[in-house]
Amino acid sequence: MDDYRVIAEGVAADIAGGRLRPGDRLPPQRRFARERGIAASTAARVYQELIRRGLAVGEVGRGTFVRAADLPLQPALAEPGGARIDLELNFPVLPEQPELLTQGLARLMRPDALTMALRPAAAVGNPLARQVAAAHLSRADWTPDPQRVLFAGNGKQAIAAAIAALVPAGERLGVEPLTYPLVKGVAARLGVTLVPLAVDDDGVRPDALAAGPPLRAIYLQPALHNPLGITMHPQRRTELAEVLRQQDIYVIEDAIYGFLRSDLPPLAALAPEHIIVIDSLSKRLAPGLTLGFLVTPTHLTHNIASSLRSGAWMASGFALAAAVQWMTDGTAAMIEKAKQRDAITRQKIAAKQLAGQVVRADVHAYHCWWELPEPWRAETFVAAAARQGIAVTPAAAFTIGPGHAPNAVRLALASPPVDALAQALDTLVNLANAGPEDTPLE
Numbered sequence: 001m002d003d004y005r006v007i008a009e010g011v012a013a014d015i016a017g018g019r020l021r022p023g024d025r026l027p028p029q030r031r032f033a034r035e036r037g038i039a040a041s042t043a044a045r046v047y048q049e050l051i052r053r054g055l056a057v058g059e060v061g062r063g064t065f066v067r068a069a070d071l072p073l074q075p076a077l078a079e080p081g082g083a084r085i086d087l088e089l090n091f092p093v094l095p096e097q098p099e100l101l102t103q104g105l106a107r108l109m110r111p112d113a114l115t116m117a118l119r120p121a122a123a124v125g126n127p128l129a130r131q132v133a134a135a136h137l138s139r140a141d142w143t144p145d146p147q148r149v150l151f152a153g154n155g156k157q158a159i160a161a162a163i164a165a166l167v168p169a170g171e172r173l174g175v176e177p178l179t180y181p182l183v184k185g186v187a188a189r190l191g192v193t194l195v196p197l198a199v200d201d202d203g204v205r206p207d208a209l210a211a212g213p214p215l216r217a218i219y220l221q222p223a224l225h226n227p228l229g230i231t232m233h234p235q236r237r238t239e240l241a242e243v244l245r246q247q248d249i250y251v252i253e254d255a256i257y258g259f260l261r262s263d264l265p266p267l268a269a270l271a272p273e274h275i276i277v278i279d280s281l282s283k284r285l286a287p288g289l290t291l292g293f294l295v296t297p298t299h300l301t302h303n304i305a306s307s308l309r310s311g312a313w314m315a316s317g318f319a320l321a322a323a324v325q326w327m328t329d330g331t332a333a334m335i336e337k338a339k340q341r342d343a344i345t346r347q348k349i350a351a352k353q354l355a356g357q358v359v360r361a362d363v364h365a366y367h368c369w370w371e372l373p374e375p376w377r378a379e380t381f382v383a384a385a386a387r388q389g390i391a392v393t394p395a396a397a398f399t400i401g402p403g404h405a406p407n408a409v410r411l412a413l414a415s416p417p418v419d420a421l422a423q424a425l426d427t428l429v430n431l432a433n434a435g436p437e438d439t440p441l442e
Contacts, residue, residue, distance in 0.1 A: 004042050004046045004049060007042070011026075022382075023387045029047060057379045065380065090367055092339050104331045108325060113321070117318045120314075121319075123314050125151045131146045132324050132328055133327065135327075136332060137295065139262050141265060144277070148301060152292030154282055155293075156292070162278060162294060163186055163190060163192060163217070164307045166250055166252070169192065170191055173192050174195050177196040178228060178400070178406070180254065180398070181397050181398060195215060203220075203240075209249055215249060218250070223255065223257060223264055224366075226367065227367065228360050229361040229368050229369055253267050253278065259340075276297065276304065277294070280293060285332060285335055285336075290319065340364065344364060345418065347362075347364070347368070348363075350425060352422075353429060357370060357373070366412065366414040375435060378408060385428060392428070395409065
């Protein structure tokens with residue numbers, strides 16, 4: 001092994017062992033070389049190796065810093081973080097939820113009901129489950145046909161099944177330039193190429209669907225976009241639906257956060273034969289016992305059901321039975337309405353604490369997009385926030401392609417108590433206003 005790699009391994013061990021923490025500044029290369037008794041060129045190769053591994057990040061004019069996190073294929077939103085205040089992952093769980101959910105589960109504890117719930121579930125569920133799910137997924141003047149409803153283990157699996165059914169390996173899936181990180185991981189594993197589409201302030205431009213080589217399908221988030229938190233305007237929805245029909249293009253519509261906008265129907269209401277709606281209970285109820293939903297075009301229902309089966313992405317019988325109970329007895333609707341109010345409350349806190357900052361959000365969303373002030377860079381800001389015990393997500397986690405990521409972070413507002421949320425946002429604003437040069441280093 002080359003000398004520089006041996007030294008890089010030693011620095012990597014210090015990072016893994018916590019002796020070097022995210023945000024720590026590494027010594028200037030000449031000093032590092034002098035302390036280690038190595039050539040300056042060897043020190044430069046050590047730092048290049050650390051950057052290549054994703055363990056460090058270089059800031060022009062400032063030096064080299066320990067990176068906030070490794071760079072896995074799915075760089076964010078994969079597992080719960082360990083920060084004291086988590087503004088990285090959105091898992092809204094209200095204090096009253098456990099008692100409400102427990103009451104609904106009591107019915108499943110009877111031996112006969114539990115025996116039925118422990119049987120394997122099919123992708124189509126059963127007639128009662130389809131009827132209950134269709135009624136529960138209704139928004140505004142849109143109610144899906146129960147015969148079009150399929151079930152997955154969770155929303156992530158529903159997205160994977162839809163992509164697998166629509167886009168063969170080697171083909172192209174259109175996406176917004178900033179999108180849900182899971183889609184990048186799913187596409188990579190399925191051999192699907194992601195193509196960023198042209199967007200403006202209203203979302204994907206209709207003319208972008210006809211530009212370039214043909215697309216097999218498109219993945220979109222028209223309501224409460226993650227990470228931007230914005231919602232596509234009605235006129236743009238109408239224009240987009242018309243192009244979908246003209247070009248005969250399918251859309252995978254991620255409606256996971258759609259329940260927070262119960263006044264707004266999905267894009268599928270305008271083009272039901274060209275759109276698969278994806279939803280789940282992870283945000284509506286809780287991530288620990290979830291269920292994914294797919295509302296499919298009639299002629300695609302069989303193919304998508306086959307995709308669910310072949311990918312082993314079907315729901316468990318117990319989760320399906322529990323969900324049907326909660327949707328039937330009103331528990332799910334009660335919790336969802338409480339979360340709608342909770343999201344608005346948290347957005348008001350964010351608007352107050354972040355006043356004067358460049359922020360994009362929908363008042364109904366559980367997250368917002370913060371364009372950082374100069375001279376901050378997203379990765380450096382994430383590291384500095386981590387030193388304050390606050391986890392946030394850099395723009396690079398959501399960016400498609402190898403190009404430059406926006407100088408921004410996403411703030412997930414759902415997890416901390418509201419008082420802790422206000423305090424964390426205040427800390428971040430003070431950090432942003434101070435600037436990286438004024439941030440103390442240990």
